[in-house]
Amino acid sequence: MKKITMQDVALKAGVSKSTVSQYINSRFEFMSIATKHRVEEAIKELGYIPNHIAKSLKQKKTGTIGVIVANILHTFSTEIIRAIEDECEKNGFHLFVCNADDQPTKERSYIDMLVAKQVDGLIIFPTNGNNDYYKQLKNAEFPIVFVDRVINEPIFPTLLLDNESASQIAVDLLVKKGRSKIGLVSTSIAQNVTPRVERIKGFRKTLVTHGLSIEEDWIVAEKRQEIGSKLQHLWDSGNRPEAFFATNDLALIELLKFIKKNNLAIPEDIGVIAIDDSPFLEMATTPISVIKQPTFEIGQNAADTLLQLIVSKDFKDHYEEKRYQPILVERESI
Amino acid sequence: MKKITMQDVALKAGVSKSTVSQYINSRFEFMSIATKHRVEEAIKELGYIPNHIAKSLKQKKTGTIGVIVANILHTFSTEIIRAIEDECEKNGFHLFVCNADDQPTKERSYIDMLVAKQVDGLIIFPTNGNNDYYKQLKNAEFPIVFVDRVINEPIFPTLLLDNESASQIAVDLLVKKGRSKIGLVSTSIAQNVTPRVERIKGFRKTLVTHGLSIEEDWIVAEKRQEIGSKLQHLWDSGNRPEAFFATNDLALIELLKFIKKNNLAIPEDIGVIAIDDSPFLEMATTPISVIKQPTFEIGQNAADTLLQLIVSKDFKDHYEEKRYQPILVERESI
């Protein structure tokens, strides 16, 4: 069935397609009331829907933004995306969301695809394996904002949690509650992922600050599927921490599975604190204490920063990282 | 900075842009090796990235699909979307995902926006307030697949859970475990949302099948924010069920909050079963029994059905609903 175009509307209304375009874009300064009504009627009668593809080709903008997430399984990622979506929508932009699964090759092909689709800008949770390509895009003055992770050079605005601070808050609270034997659970740092690396660093620093020794065996940083067995091994060795600090939600899930499996009571047998929240943690039998990221604010700022870059085209040589303060939500698990 | 076009590449390689287009589209049948290499070199040297906008205008297809979710807060929605994404990606399509918040006006404006962006098809979790518009799109032979909810006429393929069966499985299990006083918790049915309505219907039917009376006060179907107080009221009245059946994950969250607030033990003081799962339910102190939807299969089939409709353009007058069997995951909460 034939698609209705402006030409069809023009013929129906007895005007030119330029006039129809003026009408569609609400440019009425030099348009008579009679013309206005005829075009309006024709559009209604024919059920005309504009084709944004043609408009985008001419105007060299699409009103779309690409978001490339390193690992969408993290709850905080989807929360940040929600905020980005809301902010973009307010400004007439829509998102393509892609999940790179922490793979640089996947990330690269997504960047290519999104650039080919002429997105107006990108928000990337970078995997850290495409640094040269990021530079090329910088040279091409393509608008990008990084979120959650830092790359080797600050060529684009970068927004992320103050990770060391988050760890410090966690350890400070554990110590305050009388816990001095503290373990840490993380997903793998093999790829040098910023939050994980920084959180472990913050953990170590704060232990030292409290005059506590660092028990290397109590730091579990593995692929998700291996966390459980590593924790079991540690537990069975007899030299056990009194509490665990999980550095993200996926690590927490594995930790809770381990705790369940060993029939441990929280906080009697083992204390628990984690970074990132979930609705279920609040209503667990023992509600879990967490350190939240201000995900809404991060997402909103990321979107605003990108939209500003898109409009202004004002590219700086370097950008200062923007760090966000973590938020303690103290419940009953310590 | 000027964007590189095929014309630029053609000039650099000493060929026409038609030749470059042939190269880009891997049409080498009538192309000499020398030409091939010259074009390849030029593309590499200039860093040419194709503009899919121009391509889409000419070919009248964009390789994008719109997904409009009625309420993205439901975990199963995001699981279905993940499956749709995976399947679309295999076939070279990408998604715009929009959240209608159960509002027909929002849904309508998203449909307009996505059609204007020339998406090749739509997957909609329909809100039930745009039935005339769906018909217009059917008449225009625009490819659509509905998921999770049924509208008044079967004009597009529709995939959803066998909701009554899901409720039956829940009630059957509760009865089997000796529970005869059973309450139900749901989010609001004010908008006649298919799953909620059908699940309550299935609940009633199965109670009757078991010779159990239907206690109207024990059926709580409210806006999410009002569930807690309604449950409290019911509980305080003294006439209490032995177990609750939550018809979706958001209702379950409110139920668990209520249970927590009243310091009730699961399953000693109250039994719990719900439709839809979450990682945390497995590792709760009392792991919660659930009835899962085969979300991956539903999503994959929805994507395949739409892609087939896009390619074949074979529109039928009517379509049979496709119902998916629920899956019981029996844990310890009954």
Next chain:
DNA sequence: ACGGCTTACTAAACCGGTTTAGTAATAGGA
């Protein structure tokens, strides 16, 4: 009455890639 300015509208070029019909050169067979 005439000239200049404003109003109302329009023709056609453009955005960038696709595709089709056309052209030129070459090779092979009669």
Next chain:
DNA sequence: TCCTATTACTAAACCGGTTTAGTAAGCCGT
């Protein structure tokens, strides 16, 4: 040597909306 078919490549129209420069009519002031 000539004719036909194939190979290799290209010019230009097209997709649909935007935008700019142009045209015509009318109004106002001199």
